[in-house]
Structure formats: C-alpha cells, structure tokens
Amino acid sequence: MKVYLYNTMSRTVEEFKPITDKFVGMYCCGPTVYNYAHIGNLRTYIFEDTLKRTLRHAGYKVKHVMNITDVGHLTGDGDDGEDKMEKSARETGKSVWDIAKFYTDAFFKDYDSLNNIRPDVVCPATKHIDQMIKLIQRLEAGGHTYIAGGNVYFSIDTFPEYGRLAKLNLDELKSGARIDIDSNKKNPKDFVLWFTNSKFRISRLAYRVLGNEHVLPWRAVRHPLRRNRRHSGSPHQ
Amino acid sequence: MHGEFLLSDKGKMSKSSGEFLTLSVLTGKGYSPLDYRYFCLGATYRTQLQFSYPGMDAARTSRLGLVERISALGDQVAEENALSEKTRSYMDQFDSFVCNDLATARALSVLWTMLKDDGISNAEKRYAVNYMDQVLGLGLDKVSSASGSAEDIPEDVKKLVELRSQAKKNKDWTSADMYRKQIEDMGYLLKDTPTGPSLQKKV
Numbered sequence: 001m002k003v004y005l006y007n008t009m010s011r012t013v014e015e016f017k018p019i020t021d022k023f024v025g026m027y028c029c030g031p032t033v034y035n036y037a038h039i040g041n042l043r044t045y046i047f048e049d050t051l052k053r054t055l056r057h058a059g060y061k062v063k064h065v066m067n068i069t070d071v072g073h074l075t076g077d078g079d080d081g082e083d084k085m086e087k088s089a090r091e092t093g094k095s096v097w098d099i100a101k102f103y104t105d106a107f108f109k110d111y112d113s114l115n116n117i118r119p120d121v122v123c124p125a126t127k128h129i130d131q132m133i134k135l136i137q138r139l140e141a142g143g144h145t146y147i148a149g150g151n152v153y154f155s156i157d158t159f160p161e162y163g164r165l166a167k168l169n170l171d172e173l174k175s176g177a178r179i180d181i182d183s184n185k186k187n188p189k190d191f192v193l194w195f196t197n198s199k200f201r202i203s204r205l206a207y208r209v210l211g212n213e214h215v216l217p218w219r220a221v222r223h224p225l226r227r228n229r230r231h232s233g234s235p236h237q
Numbered sequence: 238m239h240g241e242f243l244l245s246d247k248g249k250m251s252k253s254s255g256e257f258l259t260l261s262v263l264t265g266k267g268y269s270p271l272d273y274r275y276f277c278l279g280a281t282y283r284t285q286l287q288f289s290y291p292g293m294d295a296a297r298t299s300r301l302g303l304v305e306r307i308s309a310l311g312d313q314v315a316e317e318n319a320l321s322e323k324t325r326s327y328m329d330q331f332d333s334f335v336c337n338d339l340a341t342a343r344a345l346s347v348l349w350t351m352l353k354d355d356g357i358s359n360a361e362k363r364y365a366v367n368y369m370d371q372v373l374g375l376g377l378d379k380v381s382s383a384s385g386s387a388e389d390i391p392e393d394v395k396k397l398v399e400l401r402s403q404a405k406k407n408k409d410w411t412s413a414d415m416y417r418k419q420i421e422d423m424g425y426l427l428k429d430t431p432t433g434p435s436l437q438k439k440v
Contacts, residue, residue: 003336006283008239013338036259039273039288040243040250046274047240047282047339053372054335110260113270115374 001058005051009165016055024055024062030122032069033103034084037110049116066119070100070126100124136193145193148184152194157187240282250288263293267421271375272297278341278373300375301426305437306352307366307380314367315360324361327351328368335372344372390436394423398434401427 003016018024028048031037048064055062071085085096092099104124111118125132136152139145144158156162182188243250250258260270276296280286315324327347334344348369352362370377401416420427425436 001332001336004338006238006338036257036261038250039258039260039263040245042260042273043243043277043286044240046277049374050278050282050335050339050341050372051238053374054339057332057372058336110270113260114274115271115376117374 003055003058003060018060022060024060025065026052026055026062027065028119030066030068030119031103031107032084033100033107034088035103037107042110042114045111045116046114049114052117063121064117064119065121065123068100068104068122068124070104070124071096100126133194139193146186148186150196151184151192152196153185153190154193155186156189156191162189238282241285244285244287246287246289258288266290268293268297269300272300275300275375278345278375280342282339303348303352303375303377304380307363307377308382310359310363310366311382312363313360314363315358317364320361320364321357323354324351324357324365327354327357328365331365331369331372341373344369348373390425391423394420394425394436397423398427398436402434 004013005016006012007014026048028045031041052062052064071083085099088094088099089096094102108118136145139154140152144155145152146155147153245258260273263273264270272293273296276293277286279296279299327350331344331347334340334347348366351357351365357365367378397416397420401413401420404410404412404416417427420436421439424439426439428435428437
C-alpha cells in the first residue's frame with residue numbers, strides 16, 4: 001500500500017519512501033510538563049497517532065519516539081522569559097521533579113483516554129543532557145557557535161539553509177518586534193544553545209538538574225550563583 | 238509534517254486566551270474523550286480547526302450513531318478469505334483516503350456508507366469495521382452487541398425508568414429530566430421510542 005504525505009520542506013504531497021525498507025522511525029515533540037495539556041495540544045497527538053496507525057496499517061514497522069520537555073522550555077517566544085518548570089515550581093512551592101511527575105502522569109491519562117497508542121520510547125529532556133552537550137560541542141567544532149555574555153549561541157550566518165523549513169524570510173522578519181534585543185547576538189535571529197548566564201536564573205535550575213560539572217564547559221564568566229555546592233540528591237529514578 | 242492549530246472563538250487556543258480548555262472540562266460536560274477524537278478526525282490535520290460545542294455535539298451524535306449501528310450487527314465476524322468484492326472495495330476506498338495524506342474525514346464517510354449498504358452481510362460489515370478502526374482508533378472493534386439485554390440492567394436503573402415514566406404520565410417534566418440525568422449518571426442512555434423507553438449502556 002502506497003502512502004502519500006505532505007512534506008513541509010517541499011510544500012507538496014509526496015509518495016512516502018522510507019530510508020530503511022518497510023521501517024519508519026517517527027519522532028514527535030512531546031509535552032512541556034509544567035501544566036495540563038489543553039485540547040489544542042491534544043489535537044496534535046491525535047494527528048500523530050493517526051499517522052502512526054496509517055503507516056502500520058500500510059504494512060510499515062513504526063518506531064515512535066517522543067520527548068518530555070521537563071526542563072529548558074522558556075516562557076518567552078525567543079530566548080527570554082523564565083524556564084516554565086522553574087516558574088511553576090516558584091509559584092506552587094513544589095519541586096520541579098514533583099511538578100514534572102504530576103503533569104506527565106496527567107498528560108498520559110488524557111493521552112490514553114483519547115485512545116492513542118503509547119510511543120515506543122518516551123525520553124525526558126533531563127535524561128539526555130549529556131547528548132545535548134555533545135551535540136552542541138559538535139556544532140562548536142563545526143564553527144557554528146560563539147560565546148557571548150556567558151551564553152553559547154548558534155550563529156545562523158554560518159548556516160545558509162537556516163529558515164528554509166519554516167520558510168522564514170530573514171530580511172522581512174522584524175526582530176525586536178516581540179522579543180527584547182539581545183546585544184550579545186551577532187545576528188538578531190541567533191538563538192541560545194546553552195545558558196550559563198541568564199538573568200532569569202536558568203543556571204540555578206541547570207545546577208539543580210545537572211550539577212556543576214555540566215555547566216563548566218561553557219562557563220566563560222564566573223557565575224554569581226556558583227557556590228561550589230553539589231546539587232542535592234535527585235529523586236530522579 | 239506539521240499539525241495545524243485548534244482555534245477557540247478567541248483565535249489560537251492557548252493557556253492565556255480565556256477558559257483553559259482541558260480534556261477534563263469536556264468530560265465534565267458529559268463528553269467522552271472519543272467524541273473529541275471523532276471531532277478531530279472529521280477535519281484534516283493540515284487545516285485549522287474551529288472548536289465549538291455544537292461541533293462537539295455533532296461529533297458525539299455521529300459517534301454514538303456508529304456505536305449503535307455496529308452493536309446491532311451482532312458479534313459474528315466474517316473470514317478474510319470469504320469477503321465479497323463489495324466489502325473489499327469499501328476497504329480499498331477507505332485505504333486510498335487515509336493513505337492520501339490522512340484524509341480521515343473522507344475515510345469516515347466510507348465507513349458510514351458501508352454500514353448503510355444493505356448489500357453486504359453483517360458479519361462482513363463487522364470485519365470491515367475492525368479493519369477501518371485500526372486507523373480511526375475509535376474503539377469500534379470493541380463494540381459488542383451485548384449492550385442492551387434486559388437482564389443486564391441493574392434494578393436501581395429499572396426503578397428510575399419506572400419513576401420517570403410515572404413523572405411523564407403526570408406531566409412532571411422537571412422530575413422526568415432529573416430521572417433521565419440520574420440514569421445517565423449510572424451509565425445508561427435512555428431513548429424514548431414508539432414502543433417505550435430503551436436503554437443503552439454508555440460508551
């Protein structure tokens with residue numbers, strides 16, 4: 001059975017041809033677990049579940065991977081705003097771990113009741129920080145990053161293809177219209193890969209999650225909150 | 238691939254725009270999560286979908302209509318090698334829609350047409366329903382015909398049905414509605430038919 005799907009990159013419906021014969025690796029963005037999902041969020045999971053079911057119905061073996069964003073999602077649209085988990089913890093007096101567990105459970109309750117088939121792999125962001133760091137180091141080695149003000153930025157000028165997927169016309173986009181201009185940036189469209197020096201204390205969360213050793217690779221400036229404290233034992237399993 | 242937004246009456250649905258619409262809000266109003274799934278399947282993933290309660294009501298009515306038709310088919314399922322050309326053609330049509338960029342709305346209409354077709358046997362319809370539900374995920378493969386036999390209905394529910402019939406005789410519509418709601422809370426949907434009230438287990 002042939003399957004035809006819309007390809008965002010080409011903006012056309014194309015015949016689906018997998019990289020590996022009869023097999024599909026499917027990655028879908030999962031929830032940010034700082035609050036309940038709303039039904040608009042849930043619509044997306046229904047769509048993805050329908051895609052998975054269709055591919056299996058058509059005879060493909062599908063491996064479905066979904067992440068849980070339990071750190072690193074900022075409240076602002078750009079690189080501004082607080083970490084949403086940190087904000088929720090501050091407002092409710094609970095730990096970020098408690099919040100993540102509570103809303104992850106709530107999410108899957110909704111997910112199951114909609115009759116979605118669970119992903120084969122569910123990966124929380126906090127369990128893959130090492131890989132994120134390695135990826136950033138690869139970008140660094142490839143000359144795509146720079147450090148400014150203690151933060152590691154992706155330099156979009158080093159990547160001409162940037163924006164093709166979202167069809168961004170970089171000249172037309174008015175940066176600064178919704179986002180505060182970050183004077184650290186070489187190009188206003190550059191985005192942060194790693195914070196060590198956010199004014200919203202994301203580094204404190206990073207310390208709590210990761211311990212000092214993970215923050216060190218890019219610590220260009222001695223961070224004011226660093227006190228040589230090991231982060232207290234994580235209740236993470 | 239990317240899915241499009243759900244719109245509330247205030248634009249893109251989000252936490253900041255008005256009532257925070259979670260699934261619990263919908264189930265609190267009496268909808269099943271599967272009604273929301275049916276609602277979403279009725280649109281294509283690449284178009285923005287306008288949320289509305291009338292839309293949800295229509296989805297619920299349709300989905301329950303499907304459940305009713307399927308439960309009336311009996312439990313026998315035809316063998317795969319005994320399927321008629323007609324049934325196969327419905328299944329092929331269904332496939333061609335879902336495999337063409339997930340055109341679930343059109344696929345649903347094939348399901349409906351197939352169910353209404355007197356030219357195929359109930360057992361074959363059952364087979365086709367199970368086949369199509371692999372993609373639709375509406376739990377239609379689990380609908381059994383054993384959802385309405387009188388012996389299954391609990392005594393309490395039967396009593397409420399009696400009380401309601403009495404209230405109606407006395408033109409006490411408020412009480413009648415109240416009893417109907419209580420019956421629903423106990424897990425049964427009551428429908429008035431020419432031959433008297435009929436009960437169906439809530440799905």
